[in-house]
Amino acid sequence: MLHLALPKLYSLVILSVLLISSGIASLTTQRVFAPTIKTLRSSEAGYKIDYTNKTSLNVEGILGFWTVPIIRVPNASDVSLVFESLTVGFGADYISIGTSQFAESNGTVKYRAFYANLPENTSQSPVRITDLNGMVGPGTRIGAQILKIASDTWEIDMITPQTSFSLNLVHASSLHVAQWLVQSLTDGSVPLANFNFVSFDHANATINGVSTRLNLLDNERLRLFDQSNNCNLADTESITASGDSFTVDFVRAAPPCPVPQALPQVQTQNQTKPPQIINDSLTILLAAGGFLVAGVVITILSAALISARRKNIPSESTTPALTSMNALCKKCSSTLKPNARFCDNCGQAVL
Numbered sequence: 001m002l003h004l005a006l007p008k009l010y011s012l013v014i015l016s017v018l019l020i021s022s023g024i025a026s027l028t029t030q031r032v033f034a035p036t037i038k039t040l041r042s043s044e045a046g047y048k049i050d051y052t053n054k055t056s057l058n059v060e061g062i063l064g065f066w067t068v069p070i071i072r073v074p075n076a077s078d079v080s081l082v083f084e085s086l087t088v089g090f091g092a093d094y095i096s097i098g099t100s101q102f103a104e105s106n107g108t109v110k111y112r113a114f115y116a117n118l119p120e121n122t123s124q125s126p127v128r129i130t131d132l133n134g135m136v137g138p139g140t141r142i143g144a145q146i147l148k149i150a151s152d153t154w155e156i157d158m159i160t161p162q163t164s165f166s167l168n169l170v171h172a173s174s175l176h177v178a179q180w181l182v183q184s185l186t187d188g189s190v191p192l193a194n195f196n197f198v199s200f201d202h203a204n205a206t207i208n209g210v211s212t213r214l215n216l217l218d219n220e221r222l223r224l225f226d227q228s229n230n231c232n233l234a235d236t237e238s239i240t241a242s243g244d245s246f247t248v249d250f251v252r253a254a255p256p257c258p259v260p261q262a263l264p265q266v267q268t269q270n271q272t273k274p275p276q277i278i279n280d281s282l283t284i285l286l287a288a289g290g291f292l293v294a295g296v297v298i299t300i301l302s303a304a305l306i307s308a309r310r311k312n313i314p315s316e317s318t319t320p321a322l323t324s325m326n327a328l329c330k331k332c333s334s335t336l337k338p339n340a341r342f343c344d345n346c347g348q349a350v351l
């Protein structure tokens with residue numbers, strides 16, 4: 001279905017057709033590899049194919065659709081975060097595209113689209129996809145793909161029912177891992193948001209030029225664990241009969257998990273104290289941590305936060321003449337982007 005060097009317009013058309021025809025079941029064939037459940041500690045739930053030990057097998061593309069979850073905020077003061085992504089590569093060498101939901105301490109939930117590419121864009125990643133501002137909110141159906149289109153060039157695409165985004169990225173290394181993920185932060189510093197569930201469909205990866213459904217690939221099922229107590233926060237279901245769909249279910253947000261050893265009271269208070277500097281720009285930056293090892297997260301976030309703040313201040317204050325003509329959010333009175341489907345500030349749907 002997907003091949004290398006597809007013209008950008010063509011690949012976007014394919015995504016659009018899939019978005020419209022999502023109810024059509026894929027042909028089923030016999031599963032070649034039985035999925036294994038990965039029981040290591042993890043900040044990720046979903047499915048992974050890993051050919052790190054079979055370097056002749058190159059991951060040259062990934063495709064997937066999902067619906068942005070509606071985040072439940074039990075207490076308005078609770079800060080929580082979750083994000084969904086397609087990722088090729090891992091560690092400090094990957095390309096990713098996805099959506100994030102960040103519940104702030106004032107009770108609003110910010111819905112974002114983002115991409116990331118490392119190491120080429122380490123200091124900037126993840127990058128908020130501002131082209132999709134106002135178009136990604138609770139319940140939005142998302143189609144996304146990452147495609148290798150030349151030896152050192154990858155195309156990333158994301159579409160919604162109303163609009164699309166496409167960008168070419170330079171990335172030279174060969175990649176051997178593909179992942180469809182629901183994630184929290186690696187270091188557990190922000191609790192997992194209650195996303196209820198996220199279902200992925202049309203999960204395909206292109207291996208050495210051949211697009212193949214998830215169930216025919218050597219896949220691993222990942223569960224999301226609490227880092228400290230090793231209990232389950234999100235559970236991943238089996239691949240459905242279509243061979244390319246699965247659901248990740250929310251289990252619990254954060255400790256206390258049902259394990260005997262509770263942390264001392266003083267430490268618990270420190271850990272549950274919400275970060276005081278969380279703001280708009282940090283929403284997406286927090287998402288970066290999920291892809292990285294914990295030791296690197298703080299360094300990257302600190303550097304990225306400073307640079308992002310510098311950039312965000314002027315960009316948000318530009319074009320006052322235009323924004324003054326735009327409608328305001330009925331819930332939070334923020335200025336809405338023209339033709340916006342959602343408020344970028346609070347996630348409110350625009351009727």
Ligand SMILES: [Zn+2]
Binds near residue numbers: 331333343344346347
């Ligand atoms: Zn609003």
